[in-house]
Amino acid sequence: MSDSSSSDGEDNQKFLTNRKKTLTKKKAVAEAVENEVEEIEEEKTFAELGVSQPLCDACLRLGWTKPSKIQQAALPHALQGKDVIGLAETGSGKTGAFAIPVLQSLLDHPQAFFGLVLTPTRELAFQIGQQFEALGSGIGLIVAVIVGGVDMAAQAMALARRPHIIVATPGRLVDHLENTKGFNLKALKFLIMDEADRILNMDFEVELDKILKVIPKERRTYLFSATMTKKVSKLERASLRDPARVSISTRYKTVDNLKQHYIFIPNKEKEAYLVYLLNEHAGNSAIVFCATCATTMQTAVMLRQLGMQAVPLHGQMSQEKRLGSLNKFKSKAREILVCTDVAARGLDIPHVDMVINYDMPSQSKDYVHRVGRTARAGRSGLAITVVTQYDVEAYQKIEANLGKKLDEYKCAENEVKMLVETTQEAMERANKR
Secondary structure (H helix, E strand, O other), X not given: OHHHHHHHHHHHHHHHHHHHHHHOOOOOOOOHHHHOOXXXXXXXXXXXXXXXXXXXXXXXHOOOOOOOHHHHHHHHHHHOOOOEEEEOOOOOOHHHHHHHHHHHHHHHOOOOOOEEEEOOOHHHHHHHHHHHHHHOOOOOOOEEEEOOOOXXXXXXXXXXXXXXXXXXXXXXXXXXXXXXXOOOOOOOOEEEEOOHHHHHHOOOHHHHHHHHHHOOOOOEEEEEEOOOOHHHHHHHHHHOOOOEEEEOOOOOOOOOOEEEEEEEOOHHHHHHHXXXXXXXXXXXXXXXXXXXXXHHHHHHHHHHHOOOOEEEEOOOOOHHHHHHHHHHHHOOOOOEEEEOHHHOOOOOOOOOOEEEEOOOOOOHHHHHHHHOOOOOOOOOEEEEEEEOOXXXXXXXXXXXXXXXXXXXXXXXXXXXXXXXXXXXHHHHHHHHO
């Protein structure tokens, strides 16, 4: 026991010493592209931005009383017929920023296969499809969502209805372009790439190239991304013409009403600390981020073994089960969502009280995307990052890139120790399932 305590104490001291050294070197975090963006001078209404009355009415029905910052920045350019590249985080209202100009143009020139939205994940595709349907409910809009994990024949029937808007993941769309008789996008007027950085990170470059080759060059293109990477810049050059640049985000920035903490713990007691944190905030909604699908599943099962209302969400689940978990969490039927980074960006999950980084995010931008699930729309939120003796270097990089020192979250160590045996047994049972 004493050897273990001494080792943990030495690890803790090294961690704190190295942390102070690292934090003296704050990195410049603004991207060069963000120096070129337009400033928003004053708030305007949708009508003042040039949005037509039917769509203003649709916005009002959705509870959009005024444009969000990204909508204020992007809509004037988009409604004037320009290509747009927008840097904006999840939850900023960017779906409206690209859906409104597409639908306004569709009202003037109605046709099938008018707009294509490409997204990195199935869940985000369904979400965007729902928003298009809500905005277009008064104009007879037909939307088809084309993603993997769903029967190809059923999707072919949906495409045969000649929808106005297609929302798709790149891989499944290419499957239909190559195999569904009579389907093509030769008359497409709008291409939107949402979460472009993530599409490229998921190795969809080959599929994107195939899609770009079979759609008209004479089209309007909107590209939205949370970060401006080299791959995104290359895609911009290949697919956009003289775009207007708009941005409302600063890389690695987190909102002021988000309380961010770390806890430094021995790796062998991770489960006990997680259960302690969730017990301490019982009654609040929480997202627990894990590094792998296996850890996500094991952790969710372990928490359920202990009587906690947890559901998993990861890429190896069927589409039906993924949507089931998501809907249970969004409807508050379950308090805890245990997930991989598939849910870190893009998904509309309102009112998350707490985020726990159970496994360390691999990059600073992933940290920002994860903790950005809480403290949204002016609400306060709590983010706690679990740091073990194996995570020190990665954590120091995140802190340095954030340019701020996070406070240590104080735990009642005696209460945690009482949970160690119980949580380890629950995890063993979870691993056997």
